[in-house]
Amino acid sequence: MSEFKQTFNSSLGKKLIMALTGLFLCTFLIVHLGGNLLLFKHDQGFAFNSYANFLTHFPPIEVIAYILYISIIVHAVYALVLTLKNRSARPVGYAVQPKSDASWSSKNMGLLGSILLLFIVIHMSDFWFSYKYDNVLKFKEYRTDLATNVTTVGEYVPQVADFERSISTENNVEIVRVKDIHARVQESFSKLWYVAFYVIAIAAVAFHLLHGFQSAFRTLGWVHRKYQPIVYFFGTWFFGVIIPIGFALMPIYYFYLSLNK
Template sequence: MSEFKQTLNSSLGKKLLMALTGLFLCTFIIVHLAGNLFLFKDDEGFGFNVYANFLTHFPPIEVIAYLLYFCILLHALYGLILTIKNRKARPVRYASEPKSPASWSSKNMGLLGAILFFFIVVHMGDFWYKYKFTHSVGFKQYSTDLSTNETLAMDYTPKTPDFEHSVTNEFGHEIIRVKDLHAVVSNSFHNIWYVIIYVIAMIALSYHLLHGFQSAFQTLGWTHRKYSPVVKFIGTWLFAVIIPVGFALMPIVYFFCR
């Protein structure tokens, strides 16, 4: 047991945990982006609000969510520790710095991580905290005619203060009442400063993943001349380009087009 603790407390152990938690977070952002694509639907927030309600009321998802929060904190903490340790080991900067994007990102993972952690705190405070723990989020009612599949949206005022959500069938209509997180998102995405912060964070995410995804495989020893190019391709195009661009387009589209 003592050897296991020593391994975890060593630089190698911290790097291993950074790699494992990082890959878990990479999996999460794929799912998160897929769910947030509902924001692009012109359905008055129906798909997104139902998706958000599912995430916060399905017990297995809630368990995974708390594991996610733990991984974010652990990844950030160990990232900070390793950054400080590396700076102490090399207090004098190189006279000449490599100019490739990958090299720049690898040397600034601490800065990129700090930007992302700040963004996550702001992001969760603006959406997750308000949704889960305050009464500042309104409600929306969606009435779907089961014969025509047409949906009518309207604001809804709960009759009891502890109301969370409901699904009923009334006279051939499916009535869904949920918290209107979409309105909160739309309001934030019409704030130019929030849009700027969001886009900057996605640029930081791009550079962070450009180095971090490939580095995680190297740390875990999962390298092979046959598969390493595939890992590099996925890390570059999926995680450093497609995912950050997908997230960044959300506030941009809302600010200029919605």
């Protein structure tokens, strides 16, 4: 046990924990983007509101969510510890900075991580906290005619204080009543400053992942000449380009809609 503890207290151990939590967070980004893509459906928030309710009320997902929160905290804390340790090992900078092949993102992981941490706090307080604990969100009622598959939407006022969601069928009409987090998305992304901050944070995600994804594989020793191009491709194009663009398009799209109401 002492050897195990000593290993994870070492610099290498901390890097291993950062690598594992970082890869877990990469997996979360894929799932989260998949959910966000529902916002592009022209269904007045039906799919996204149902998805948000599922995430917050399905027990296995809730367990994974708390693992996610812990991973974010551990990843951030260990990143700070390693950064401070590296600086203390060389308290006086070089008089002349030597040339380095390191990328800009690898040299500025601390700055990028700080932007991301600030973004996560603001983002979760605006959406996750509002959905779970703030009673300001309204409710929507979706009525779908099962014969024609036509859905009509209206406001719904719950008759009980702890109402979350209900599904029923009356006269061949499916009635879904659910909390309207979609309205919060529309409201938040109608503000230019919020959209700008969101896009800047997503750019930080892109640069953070450009270095972090490949670095995690190197730390774990999963480096092989045969598979290195695959890791490079996913780190550069999938996590560094495609996923950030997918996230950035959403606030831009909703801001555009708000301007054209």
